[in-house]
Amino acid sequence: MSTSRTMRADARKNYEALIKTARKHLSSQGVTTSLDAIAREAGVGVGTLYRHFPDRDHLIFAALNAQGEELRTAADLIRSAETGLERLERWLAQVQNYLSSYQGLPDSIAQALESGDKTPLAITCQEIIEITDGILADAQQEGTVRPGIKGQDLFETTLMTAWLISQEPERQRGLGGVGEILRHGYRS
Amino acid sequence: MSTSRTMRADARKNYEALIKTARKHLSSQGVTTSLDAIAREAGVGVGTLYRHFPDRDHLIFAALNAQGEELRTAADLIRSAETGLERLERWLAQVQNYLSSYQGLPDSIAQALESGDKTPLAITCQEIIEITDGILADAQQEGTVRPGIKGQDLFETTLMTAWLISQEPERQRGLGGVGEILRHGYRS
DNA sequence: TGAGCATACGGAGAGGGCCTCCGGTTGACA
DNA sequence: TGTCAACCGGAGGCCCTCTCCGTATGCTCA
Secondary structure (H helix, E strand, O other): OOOOOOOOHHHHHHHHHHHHHHHHHHHHHOOOOOHHHHHHHOOOOHHHHHHHOOOHHHHHHHHHHOOOOOHHHHHHHHHOOOOHHHHHHHHHHHHHHHHOOOOOHHHHHHHHHHOOOOOHHHHHHHHHHHHHHHHHHHHHHOOOEOOOOOHHHHHHHHHHHHHHHHHOOOOOOOOHHHHHHHHHHHEO | OOOOOOOOHHHHHHHHHHHHHHHHHHHHHOOOOOHHHHHHHOOOOHHHHHHHOOOHHHHHHHHHHOOOOOHHHHHHHHHOOOOHHHHHHHHHHHHHHHHOOOOOHHHHHHHHHHOOOOOHHHHHHHHHHHHHHHHHHHHHHOOOEOOOOOHHHHHHHHHHHHHHHHHOOOOOOOOHHHHHHHHHHHEO
C-alpha cells in the first residue's frame, strides 16, 4: 500500500493522518490499542481505516516502517565496528530495539510468522534473518561465534528478549542476566 | 479461594464445573478465551463466574493448579537424576512445560509479575524462582554451571522460551537452536 | 471549464466480549 | 420448618471489531 502517488489527494491525507495517530497510540498503548479510537482521533471514519489497513497487522507494519526508523538505514552504525562479533552484536541490538518498538509487538510478529508467511510483518522478519545470516557468517569466519549457530536462532533469541523487555518496560536494569547468558551462548 | 469445605454445596458444585470447563477452553483457545463462554458452557451465570474468580488471572491460576499437575509433585522425576546439572535441566524442562500449559500464559505471567506481586500467578513465580535457586546452587557447587548465574535469570530464559513455544505450537523441531544457545550459555 | 465516473468517505449496525449490579433463590442450621 | 446469610442468574451498560452501502469528492478529458 504505502502513500503512492496514484492515490487520490484526500486518500493520501487520511492515510497519513491515520499513520501519525496510530504511531502515537501504538507507542503509548501497545499493539492492542483500539483501532476505533485511532480513527476517531485521526478525524476519519472507521471504514476509512479498515479500507487502508485490512487488519491490525497491516497498520502496525505501516506505522513501524513510516519515517526513517527502519533497520536498513541503521546499518550505518554497524559498519564502524572493527570485529565481526562487534558488528553482529550491534546489529542484534538494533533488531532488538526495533522489535520492542511497541508493547506486544513480538506477539504480533510471532503470530504473523506462524500463520502463513505472506503478511508484511512475516516478510520483514525473513529479511532480518537473511541480513543476520550475512553478518553472522563473518563473525563465524573470524572465529568469535560458534559454528552451528544460525541466523534464525539469533533472531528467535532476539525476539524472545524483545518480548521480555516489552513486558517489563520498567526494569531498566537491562536484563543483565538474560543478555549475558545469551551472549555466552553463541560466542566461541 | 479453592474448594473449601466452608462453601455451600451449590457453590462448590459451580466452582468445580467452572474449573473443569475453564481448563478445557484454556487448553484449546489460550488465555484470551471468552469468560462468558466458559460460564455459559458450565451452565452457570456470568455473575457466578466473576464472584468465584474476580479476574481472568485468578481463573487461570485456579485452572492451572487444579488436579495434580503442579510442579511440586513433579519434583520426584528430578530426584532420580545423578548430577546436579541433570537435576537442574530436568527441573527447567518441567517449569517450561508448566509455563506453556496454555497459549499466552507467559504473557499473563509477565504482566502479573510487573504489576504488583500479590497476584497468585506472581506468588507462584516467586516460589519457582526460589526452588530454582536451590537446585542451581548444587549444580554450581559441582562446577557444571557457571557462577554468577541466578535463579531469576534461568526463570526468565525459561519464561521466554515458553513464550516462543506457546506462540509457535506447530514447530515440533523443539527449538533446537535456541535451547542449545541457552544451555551453552549457563553451563561451565 | 464542467460533466461524469471511479475512487474514497463515513458511520450505522450486527456481533461479541467484559464486568457490575441487584432482585430472586436456596442451602444450612437451630 | 422457618429464617437468613450465602449464593445465583442474567439483563444491561460499555467498549471493541469489522462490514456494508448510500453519499461525496477528486480527477480526467472533452
